[in-house]
Amino acid sequence: MKISDCMSSDVRIASPAWSIRDAARAMREIDSGFLPVGENDRLVGAVTDRDIVIRAVAEDKGLETKVRDVMSDEIIYCYDDEDLDAVATRMSDRKIRRLPVLNHDKRLVGVVSLGDLSQSPEDDGRRSAAALGSISTPGGEHVQ
Secondary structure, three states: OEHHHOOEOOOOOEOOOOEHHHHHHHHHHHOOOEEEEEEOOEEEEEEEHHHHHHHOHHHOOOOOOEHHHOOEOOOOOEEOOOEHHHHHHHHHHHOOOEEEEEOOOOOEEEEEEHHHHHHOOOOOOHHHHHHHHHHHOOOOOOOO
16 A cells, blocks of 8 residues: 555645744644645645744743744655555654655655554554554654
8 A cells, every 4th residue: 555545635834934833823723743844835844743842942932933943854754655564664763653745746745644554444553553662662863
């Protein structure tokens, strides 16, 4: 099964110029802790609720702090035609719960989450459970 078969294609994209307040409100609206960040029709980063807390609130930065100042700009992504197992392994290895999904023109076409993998008809529970177990193990640098 390919990632395009289980990803979420209705994705809200944040601007690096948004305030972290704007990003948090967008996250609340879509009930997600993750927003891809785009500029000039290109993916330039990702911001999570954890980024806002750890890189802004914990550092006493104000609510008008720009997304660009707290986002992860090391973008780990997958392509829409990649196999679920390969993507689950990448998520597990890199301790990532959500990945932007790009087409081969490097345009954002969706986001795949651990939850999406677990809902896949091909997942018997082992793939998503293994990925979650690895992701939840403490250690490593936070990237997105």
